[in-house]
Every structure is written in structure tokens, then in C-alpha cells.
Amino acid sequence: MSFKIVVLAKQVPDTRNVGKDAMKADGTVNRAALAAIYNPEDLNALEQAIRLKSKIAGATVHVLTMGPARAAEIIRESMYRGADGGVLLSGREFAGSDTLATSYALACALRKMGKIDVIVCGRQAIDGDTAQVGPQVAEKLGFPQITYAEEIIDCTAKKITVKRRLERGVEIVKGSLPMVITVNSSAPDCRPRHAKLTMKYKRAATLSEKQDAGDDYTNIYNVYPYLNIPEWGVADIEHDIQWLGLSGSPTKVKQIENVVFTAKESKRITASDQEMEDLMKELITNHTIG
């Protein structure tokens, strides 16, 4: 029985570790100063996918990512950890996509990947925190969805049971396949790279990476076809151009502002006993505390 699991993953700038040089003087983002990482919750999703694969005979895990050429790193990283392969969706036509245009492009690529049983992705990406792409992809494909997943508990040929972690509790839900599942950071961390898989896949590359490298390993790609990471552009997916990129994005950015706080008249005090006691007395006297 074939059982196809696809993970949607995104390479994101590491907004959690933003240094002082992250913003340019003109107020735009200095992407070069930010490390590109595997979106954290997508790693939680990858782990759920690999675990699911291990429970179902004949199951496969493939990763789909949309981004620039270097996003192929995401696919290699996934293969080091247990994915069977992946596809990079790339092209300037996709630039400027908001969540809706992104989900349209991903849905087109997913249709090309054939019959899919389960799609797993992180709940949200740390560069936008929107949590929109998963449900929007599900809607575009006409699949039901289970968001905020913490664990895939059980899966048969027709039904999947998932534990959800919500703000104030848990829910266990059961739904029919195919299904889109978005995974929370409360789910188990992703396993580390597997040494043998890392050796096996370290030369995996997209066509443009092979061209850029200019090395002559053509032979190994013929001998080991699994080292070829497919790279799809708009021409490879069935699409309507008006739903891609900027024209497919209903939201427009009207304005971006650097954050400037209107400074209050603050009082600076030191940690000396005298000043600390004066402060606490003042707060008690004016009924702020006590």
C-alpha cells in the first residue's frame, strides 16, 4: 500500500535572534544579517511525519518548500533526518506573495505530486506568525484540516486521530483522509540528523545548485538518481498566473514604519538603598501598590 505524506516547510530568517544590524538605516530589513533557518514548527511537523511513516508500511515522506535557490537546504536537512525526498518550488513569479498567493502556489505543486494522504506543516512561521498558509492550502485542495496538533495518535488507511493543544486544554479529534495537519511547537522536537542519511544525501542538489557549483559529478547523479532534488518553476505546475505573486495577493502593505516610541519623561534612579526605599514609599503613598 502506498501512503504519501508531504511536509510543507519554509526557510525563514531567524527573527528570534535579531542583532543590532538587522535593520538598515533606511528602515528596511537587512536580510543578509539574519541567518536562514528551518522554520521551528516545521521541524516539529517533520518529526510527526517521520513517526507516522514508521507506523505505516510503504509510507513515504516528501518535503515541499517554496523559496529562493538556497531553500534547497531545507530539503537536504529533511533528508538527513529521515525524509525520502522533496521538491523546491522556486521562481521570481512567486515573489511578493502574501499567504493566499503562497497557498495557491503550494496547492498547485501539491496537485502535481499525485495522490497525497496526509499533509503536515508547522502551525506558523516565525517571520510572519500568521498561521494562515496551512488552512489556506487545505481549503484550496478541498481537504479537511486539523490545526494546533501536538501528536498524531493513530492513523489507518481512512482515518487519522490527532491530539490538539489549545490555549486552555486539549482536544482529541478524528477525521477522514486526506487531511492537512498543522503542528504546534508543543509537539516533540525533531530528531537530529542521522549520520548515515547525512552521508547518503550530502550531495543531493537541485539542478541550479549543480550548475552553480560547476563541478563535474554528473556521473554520480546518474548512478544515484535520489540525489537529484527536483526544482519546479511556474512552467512545471498547472496554474493561473493571476493568482500568483503580487497579483494573487489581496493584501497590500500600505506603510512600514520603524518603531519609535514617544519617550515619556522618565525618572532615572539607582539601585542604592536610599533611592529604592524612596521609590517604594512613593508607590505606597500614591496608592499604586499596597
Place this chain on the structure above:
Amino acid sequence: MNNLFVYLEIEDGIVSDVSLELLTKGRTLADQLKCQLEAVAAGYQLDKIGECVFPYGVDTLYIADDKRLAPYTTLPHTSLLVNLFKEEKPQIAFMGATSIGRDLGPRVSSALFSGLTADCTSLEIGDYEDKKQGKVYKNLLYQIRPAFGGNIVATIVNPDCRPQMATVREGVMKKEIRSPKLVGKTVKLDVSKYIPDTDFVVEVIERHIEKSKLNIKNSSIIVAGGYGVGSAENFKLLFELANTLGAEVGASRAAVDAGFADHERQIGQTGTTVRPKLYIACGISGQIQHIAGMQESAMIISINNDPKAPINAIADYIITGSIEEVVPKMIKYYKKNSK
């Protein structure tokens, strides 16, 4: 037609605070736009919903009452909104940025091809000029939110697609009754007309939803710690100060990510928004997402080693020093001087 809709989140027959906050904001914006405020409730045994929401100025309440609509599942609630919106063509639709609103919103926006902005911290009405096309749009919804790790604040508009959709977290907007005497119109929807039976494919087998134990939102004093607190161990000092003052402990996202504090204590754009009488920020540098969640505090004290921490700009008192030194002194001198 062309009205402002709020999706009501309902748990155990009670409308959630975030929905009432959105109604309050929605009422103000609807007045500005000279349109009606409409609310939609989906669930089971919803007879009391009207009494609860009409005082907030709801003109029309749509009710879809069916046993299968509670608890919430994605597809039936999506179909209800999509089909209702196709008929009613609202110009704006709001929902809470909760696990329900963030499950439902993107699905609805995708089906209607309308733009959705998540976790807005401010909503306003204004004009937009598309310079490329030389077109001016009047009275659009400005969806304002911090972006890109909080280094910038973006104003998003949806010029051509309707409804303009936004989600907002609980506590960001204020909840305020317009008048207790107000009564609007109730429209009972024929559920079978809006929701196909095939939508009931996901079944909730088990459900444990607890009332939140924490009450950060309503606490009048908050002692909050950031990454600069340094460790979960040092956070204990904050709890000690909070116990002394009768306060709650909050945390920045960085402190939560570092494992110093639980997620439910997170304050900021992606956590809780608070407006206490006193906010004591310990070792918090002051990223905009954090500031967005506490800037309306009546008084802010910042304790930080770095005299140039950005949060100091909005602080009333800036104490330059370490947490280990300052916090015990606050406890000591509070105890000494309070009766």
C-alpha cells in the same frame, strides 16, 4: 450588505471576551463607516446569545443553532461563514486570534479570495492611494501589526477584495457596553441551507478545556521578566516580589522561549495584552511585540542592566541595576513601609 461582521466565539453557551472586544471595536468602526454591525453565532442552544451581545450595539444577530455545530469544527463553521458572506457581502469581518479564529479565518479567506491579516494590534479606517494605478480607495480598513520580529510596524490594506478580514488577540481591544437597553434584530438561519452534511467529517472524541488559571489580563500589578532575568531560578525572585505586592508574574516571548516561564504568562502581540496600574519590567529589552502588549500600563518601572534598553523610553522609572540586586530591595522596602 456592506456591513461589518464579527464571528462570535462561544464556549458553553457563553460568548468569549475576545468576541465582545471585537464587537466594541466593530461598533465604533461601523459608526465611522455609517454601516451596520452584525454578529454571527454558530453552536448549540444559543437562545441567550442575543441578550449578551445586543448591549454592545449589534444591529443584526445571525444564529445557526444545531447540535452538530458545538464544539467547533472547521468545515461546518467555514461553510456557514462563506455562504453567509456570499449573500451578505460584508465589507469587513473580524474574528479572535484564538485557536478557533486562526483555524477558521484563513479557511474563509481562501474560499472567498479575501485578504486576512493575523494578530492586528490596531484597526483604523482610512484612505489608500495606489500610486502605480493612480487609484484612490476611500475608507479602507487599516490592519496594523508589528512584523518581522517586531522591528517594524506594518499597515496592511485590502483594496479590492471583500470582506477585509482581520484577527485580533484577546485583550488587545477594550470591551465596553454601548447601552444595556439596546436590542437588535435576530435572524435564525436554516443550517441545512448553509452547511452540507459532508462537512461533518472531523469528529471531536475527547475534550478537556479548562478555565484559565491565570488572570494576568485583569491583574492590577504585573511583575514581568525578560531574557535578561537570566534563568528560571532568577524568575523565582519575580514570583517573590509578585507575592509580596499581590501581583501576577508575566514574561516576554524571549523568556518563554528560553524556558524561564510558562507560555500562558507571555505578554505581548503573540501573548496577552495587559493594562495594569503598575508594570514592573525586569530584564526586558522591549521589542515592539512586547511593548504592544503592555504600553497602556498606567505606570511602568523598568529594571535593566542596560541604561539604553528600548523599553526605558516608555518607562516612568528607570532603575539601572541587576535583578538580583534590585528586586530583593523592592521586597525589603515594601515590607518595611507598608502597614
